[in-house]
Amino acid sequence: MALRAVRSMRSAACSLRAASAPAAPCLPRPWGLRAGAVRTLRTGSALLSVRKFTDKHEWITTENGIGTVGISNFAQEALGDVVYCSLPEVGTKLNKQEEFGALESVKAASELYSPLSGEVTEINEALAENPGLVNKSCYEDDTKYPVTLCGVGGGRGTPTVPGASFLIRSSSQ
Amino acid sequence: MLVPFSMKNCFQLLCNLKVPTAGFKNTVKSGLILQSISNDVYQNLAVEDWIHDHVNLEGKPVLFLWRNSPSVVIGRHQNPWQECNLNLMREEGIKLARRRSGGGTVYHDMGNINLTFFTTKKKYNRMENLKLVVRALNAIQPQLDVQATKRCDLLLDGQFKISGTASKIGRTTAYHHCTLLCSTNRTFLSSLLKSPYQGIKSNATASIPSVVKNLLEKDPTLTCEVLMNAIAAEYAAYHQIDNHINLINPTDETLFPGINNKAKELQTWEWIYGKTPKFSINTSFNVLYGQSYLEIKIVIDIKNGRIEICNIEAPDHWLPVEICDKLKAGFIGSKFCPIETTMLTSILHKTCPKDDELHSKWNILCEKIKGIM
Numbered sequence A: 001m002a003l004r005a006v007r008s009m010r011s012a013a014c015s016l017r018a019a020s021a022p023a024a025p026c027l028p029r030p031w032g033l034r035a036g037a038v039r040t041l042r043t044g045s046a047l048l049s050v051r052k053f054t055d056k057h058e059w060i061t062t063e064n065g066i067g068t069v070g071i072s073n074f075a076q077e078a079l080g081d082v083v084y085c086s087l088p089e090v091g092t093k094l095n096k097q098e099e100f101g102a103l104e105s106v107k108a109a110s111e112l113y114s115p116l117s118g119e120v121t122e123i124n125e126a127l128a129e130n131p132g133l134v135n136k137s138c139y140e141d142d143t144k145y146p147v148t149l150c151g152v153g154g155g156r157g158t159p160t161v162p163g164a165s166f167l168i169r170s171s172s173q
Numbered sequence B: 001m002l003v004p005f006s007m008k009n010c011f012q013l014l015c016n017l018k019v020p021t022a023g024f025k026n027t028v029k030s031g032l033i034l035q036s037i038s039n040d041v042y043q044n045l046a047v048e049d050w051i052h053d054h055v056n057l058e059g060k061p062v063l064f065l066w067r068n069s070p071s072v073v074i075g076r077h078q079n080p081w082q083e084c085n086l087n088l089m090r091e092e093g094i095k096l097a098r099r100r101s102g103g104g105t106v107y108h109d110m111g112n113i114n115l116t117f118f119t120t121k122k123k124y125n126r127m128e129n130l131k132l133v134v135r136a137l138n139a140i141q142p143q144l145d146v147q148a149t150k151r152c153d154l155l156l157d158g159q160f161k162i163s164g165t166a167s168k169i170g171r172t173t174a175y176h177h178c179t180l181l182c183s184t185n186r187t188f189l190s191s192l193l194k195s196p197y198q199g200i201k202s203n204a205t206a207s208i209p210s211v212v213k214n215l216l217e218k219d220p221t222l223t224c225e226v227l228m229n230a231i232a233a234e235y236a237a238y239h240q241i242d243n244h245i246n247l248i249n250p251t252d253e254t255l256f257p258g259i260n261n262k263a264k265e266l267q268t269w270e271w272i273y274g275k276t277p278k279f280s281i282n283t284s285f286n287v288l289y290g291q292s293y294l295e296i297k298i299v300i301d302i303k304n305g306r307i308e309i310c311n312i313e314a315p316d317h318w319l320p321v322e323i324c325d326k327l328k329a330g331f332i333g334s335k336f337c338p339i340e341t342t343m344l345t346s347i348l349h350k351t352c353p354k355d356d357e358l359h360s361k362w363n364i365l366c367e368k369i370k371g372i373m
Helices: A006-019 A073-079 A131-135 B007-013 B041-054 B086-092 B126-140 B186-192 B224-239 B259-266 B321-331 B338-351 B356-371
Strands: A041-043 A046-048 A058-063 A066-071 A082-086 A099-105 A108-113 A118-123 A148-153 B002-004 B032-036 B062-066 B071-074 B095-098 B106-108 B112-120 B146-148 B154-156 B160-163 B165-169 B173-181 B200-202 B245-248 B279-289 B292-303 B306-313
Touching: A073 A131, A082 A131, A099 A131, B032 B041, B032 B224, B041 B062, B041 B071, B041 B095, B041 B112, B041 B173, B041 B259, B062 B224, B086 B095, B086 B186, B106 B112, B106 B186, B112 B126, B112 B224, B126 B146, B126 B154, B126 B165, B126 B173, B126 B224, B224 B245, B279 B356, B292 B356, B306 B321, B321 B338, B321 B356, B338 B356
Parallel strands: A108 B165, B002 B245, B032 B062, B032 B245, B071 B095
Antiparallel strands: A041 A046, A058 A066, A066 A148, A082 A099, A099 A108, A118 A148, B062 B112, B071 B106, B112 B173, B146 B154, B154 B160, B160 B173, B165 B173, B200 B279, B279 B292, B292 B306
């Protein structure tokens, strides 16, 4: 199936917001922000980090030079059941927009592109045993991120291409 | 009609050509059909990489036809030890390749046709491609019962798999490739794609074995040439382009600058074996000692194709613990590979040059360990 462009992803993300039930333990992914748009969102007393989306259906949040990358709900739906996550090793140096891993679903390997330059500081080990977690989106509270893939440290400026589907937490250098 | 691919064609057709608008949009259909003159699996996989990386496919999809000399091709995230009989492949000189797309393990020979459909990411549609193949088959043989399944396999007579699919999705482009069994050596296929290795625990994507059949067995008129021409004709009709199959040489750097490096990379140990997802082996074997057999247990963790953890449990009276530990230590960090193991054994011999009995035991152990590599 084809992965669609950012416009349809935004509408999918917005409709998710309307549908989400705050009381439920597992919430759908939060709204996404269109490429280039930046918004700060508050829910209750918790301050949610700005989440930016790329046109490749990935999102990234940055905090103190740390970029945490995840995959949009729209993207994980388009992919289907993820059966394998190929992520970089901790310590790998990544360049912005370079391919550094892949997600496999239904015999298709979808490449992952780094939204920023930096060094991988952390990866989500749970995904090795349970790649299907990428398809799930559970929050215990507003401050928890959806399933992350890895962390990328870099500090070479904030990414200009918003959104990333891998969790890459970066530490400033 | 086969047309040798000239330099002129290259610049016109491959190098980021934009479809001329000429006063109207999107009404000019375009596309390209290529066929490789090479039967080298690495060179042909390199063509896929090259097109994926360099060609602007907007409004200009590409069909690539290729066949390989006997090879086993595993999917991007697969474990070759789990998928095929590597010992048999080494004996028979069968190449092992890891492709960049997902999916399972396949056997290629000159009776197996490979089709790659290149499109933009937006136009990526595997079922559409498979329906095209089915139409092509029915155009030459209307009685043929071929159907695409939900898993993107093609089944003959509702039960025999004649085609498997895999794909790769990049930033802006995607490709879907599939096999088509015409006249493959099925006995060989079965024995090669059966792994003899026991005790493997892995998160790698596993293949789903299927009963296969050759189209030629169903209908002797369905040769590889007939099938390739039929598919090309259907592709040309669908995309409203000339039915010209352009022959390409995958080693031609003037047509494909940088392609030989891509082919080289696909042949490296680091790519073929080193990309295997982390796995462990927990097995045992018997060695003859006097009148009885001794059981030797072995547990190995392999990461990036190299031995990370190695535990060999041999009876103390046969091999003292310190000597066993020496062997284990030697394995740590080395490639999970019979050639490296042979080298390791020679190095170990040099550390105890006069001990023939020990050498003989080390040799026995190493031969057994090589047997699981």
